[in-house]
Amino acid sequence: MADVVIITGGTKGLGRASVQKWLAEGWSVATCARDEVDIAKLEAEVNTPNLLSQVVDIADEVAVRGFVKRILERWKKVDVLINNASILGPRETIENYSEETWRKVMDVNVNGTFYFVKKVLPSMLEQKQGVIVNVSSGAGVKGSKRWGAYAASKFAVEGLSQVLRSEVIDSGVRVYAFDPGAMQTEMRASAYPSEDPKQHPTPETIANILFDIATVYEPQLGRLTVKEYL
Numbered sequence: 001m002a003d004v005v006i007i008t009g010g011t012k013g014l015g016r017a018s019v020q021k022w023l024a025e026g027w028s029v030a031t032c033a034r035d036e037v038d039i040a041k042l043e044a045e046v047n048t049p050n051l052l053s054q055v056v057d058i059a060d061e062v063a064v065r066g067f068v069k070r071i072l073e074r075w076k077k078v079d080v081l082i083n084n085a086s087i088l089g090p091r092e093t094i095e096n097y098s099e100e101t102w103r104k105v106m107d108v109n110v111n112g113t114f115y116f117v118k119k120v121l122p123s124m125l126e127q128k129q130g131v132i133v134n135v136s137s138g139a140g141v142k143g144s145k146r147w148g149a150y151a152a153s154k155f156a157v158e159g160l161s162q163v164l165r166s167e168v169i170d171s172g173v174r175v176y177a178f179d180p181g182a183m184q185t186e187m188r189a190s191a192y193p194s195e196d197p198k199q200h201p202t203p204e205t206i207a208n209i210l211f212d213i214a215t216v217y218e219p220q221l222g223r224l225t226v227k228e229y230l
């Protein structure tokens, strides 16, 4: 039986490049995103029964539960969970940040990550093995102006990863927070509209590094930054 990975947000950027990489390595891959046209395009492009994709908003707990149930029914296990999907939100000061937008960014980036961990962890603990990679950011270790809820949410992802890692350290489940650094993606372009994207690595380059990190045993490391691997 092939190994199974869940990669959230697999229709664009790092998530999409990762879906392609893990499929090419022979894994069964489950992914989700909100845009159904993008999901259909991904399905048509890869055209393989080894991909299970579904429209799921990761901020919707019920939808996440249903999605993970479907994956476990089909493939019986999850070996690796990559919590990749996130939203940037506006590059706005805290003073001007709207409460509604704040809640939305936290709901997706923090709660969505937590929901996937919650739903996948029992089967990993039962198997006594598994890898959880929560994609973080440099914005999650140093606060700077106009990074608003995105920065706060990535600090929370770092915290969630540390707490979880300390709880499961002897269980065979490994937990990482992973900072992919700047990449040529839509998210980066909306954060820095005037920069030349070409100065940054492609998401494919980072997806290769992420694959190596997740599949090679590195028990001593809790927070991984891509800079150590480039």
Ligand SMILES: NC(=O)c1ccc[n+]([C@@H]2O[C@H](COP(=O)([O-])OP(=O)(O)OC[C@H]3O[C@@H](n4cnc5c(N)ncnc54)[C@H](OP(=O)(O)O)[C@@H]3O)[C@@H](O)[C@H]2O)c1
Pocket (backbone or CB within 6 Å): 008, 009, 010, 011, 012, 013, 014, 015, 032, 033, 034, 035, 038, 056, 057, 058, 059, 083, 084, 085, 086, 087, 108, 112, 135, 136, 137, 138, 179, 180, 181, 182, 183, 184, 185, 186, 187, 188, 203
């Ligand atoms: N790009 C960078 O330079 C950079 C730097 C540091 C960290 N990161 C982190 O790296 C990860 C990937 O970033 P990226 O640049 O590849 O992002 P991206 O190009 O914006 O792609 C994000 C993906 O997540 C999906 N997504 C967003 N919200 C979702 C939701 N609520 N439910 C389900 N899917 C959702 C998107 O599809 P839909 O919109 O259709 O839902 C899309 O497939 C993120 O965690 C990001 O914070 C990125």
